[in-house]
Amino acid sequence: KAGVTQTPRYLIKTRGQQVTLSCSPISGHRSVSWYQQTPGQGLQFLFEYFSETQRNKGNFPGRFSGRQFSNSRSEMNVSTLELGDSALYLCASSLVDQFGVGTEAFFGQGTRLTVV
Amino acid sequence: SQQGEEDPQALSIQEGENATMNCSYKTSINNLQWYRQNSGRGLVHLILIRSNEREKHSGRLRVTLDTSKKSSSLLITASRAADTASYFCATDTGFQKLVFGTGTRLLVSP
Secondary structure (H helix, E strand, O other), rough: OOOOOOOOOOEEEEEEEEEEEEEEEOOOOOOOEEEEOOOOEEEEEEEEEEEEEEEEOOOOOOOEEEEEOOOEEEEEEOOOEEEEHHHHEEEEEEOOOOOOOEOOOOEEEEEEEOOO | OOOOEEOOOOOEEOOOEEEEEEEEEEOOOOOEEEEOOOOOOOOOEEEEEEEOOOEEEEOOEHHHHHHEEEEEEEOOOOOOOOOOOOEEEEEEEEOOOOOOOEEEEEEOOO
């Protein structure tokens, strides 16, 4: 069974630009979450999608957005990039039961974004 | 902000020794999960323990959970050099929102 796939693996962007990151979950997983990892703030939750609906959102500015498609694939977008957005962005997918409760979250290898 | 605190922040042991890491958290949880990360790469899921469980084993891993003290511990027995990594605890507070601890850097020397 293929794991969580994130593309691209590495990205260099200039301040002010926007970027779109992609995540393909494990087959059958309908919940997709995004996290930002930086040396200073550690691992922080960005948002979670289930059945194309955002169910939960972390404490990030509106420049960070996401969406989920009907095949459960997800994208996150960061507009007007700032130097502080340089980070490892991780995507995770989970199985969810009929009550909307998830189990283990499996992570992809991440996209390392550098803003210059 | 991070909910969990892990200690120690760094741990250095010899191969064959046991490694114990502790995690404390602040709010009620659905479950607690432990992850391993090698050199800033993706997170590898190790084990999940539900809020109504007290102990769980998986191979060389043993996890305990004390919800009254809001704490968990991860024990790795008979450590190997390949266990060298950062270890994180993460609490699921609902809708798959994982709140991560600060992590423990484990170095296992041959």
